[in-house]
Amino acid sequence: MSQDMLMLLVEGLGETLYMVVVSSLVSALLGIPLGVILVVTGKNHIKENLAFNQTLGAIVNATRSTPFIILMVAIIPFTRIIVGTSIGTNAAIVPLSIAAIPFVARVVESALKEVDAGLIEAAQSMGASPNQIIFKVLIPEAMPSIILGLTLTVISLIGYSAMAGAIGGGGLGDLAIRYGYQRFRADVMLATVVILIAMVQLVQSSGDYFAHKLNKR
Incomplete structure (x- = not known):
């Protein structure tokens, strides 16, 4: 593999890390509070509001059920409003975040529902406010x-x-499509797959x- 291709791989890895880190932060910042709201407004909970x-x-369910590739295309006008373009890493962050927010919300909802109800009742009996229960017991x-x-x-x-690389989102996916698939470079395809697997293993272990x-x- 040439030095130029190695540089492209490094650049693609940087773009992928940028997209994943930013969209992860956005989805966590918005998804975690959303998950908390879904729990505390549920039946017989501390802020019950069923409607x-x-x-x-x-x-949340409607957003989660939309396939990502369709979501990316469907919100192109919204993406242009947010970042001024529908192509590139910054543009890809918008659908990535929107796809991940409801996923995080449901994950957080499920985690909070596992908390022993007895702990919540004990906190309420000691006069804890809803915010205290959320931040000192549930989370x-x-x-x-x-x-x-x-x-x-x-x-x-x-x-x-x-x-996202399939429609111009940049990163390793874009590199795999443009150089690996369209130019029949099996070594590039293999390199991108190995890097992605390594990223997943590192994230899972952490x-x-x-x-x-x-x-x-």
């Missing part, structure tokens, strides 16, 4: 599961970022480590 909960749940108790869920989200985003460290049980 709001069901409406929000329907929106700390569910943190290992949340970390594992976020790990799964990042891994999914690595795969989505590669798919997520497992932090989840284990935070597990009080």
Whole structure:
């Protein structure tokens, strides 16, 4: 493999990391609060509001059920409004984030629902406010599961970022399409696959480590 191709691989890796890191941060910042809201507004919970909960749940489900490649194309006008273009790494971050936010929300919702109801009742009996219950009981108790869920989200985003390359999103996916597939370069295809596998292994190992460290049980 030539030095120029190695430089392209390094550049593609940098673009992929940029897309995954930024979209992961955005999805966590918006998805975690969304997941908390889905739980606390549920039936018999501390902020019960069933009409709001069901409406929000329907929106989350609708977004989650849309295939990513269709979502990317469908929101091109919105992407142009946000970043001024529909091509490139910055443009790819918009659909990546939108696809990941509801996924994170459902992961967080599932993790919070695993928290022992007795802990919530004990906190309420001691006069804890809803915010105190959320930040001092629910989230700390569910943190290992949340970390594992976020790990799964990042891994999914690595795969989505590669798919984004198919329509000009940049990164390793774009490199694999333009040089590996269209120019019949098996070595380029193999290199991108190996790099993506290595990224997934690193993310999974890191997520497992932090989840284990935070597990009080």
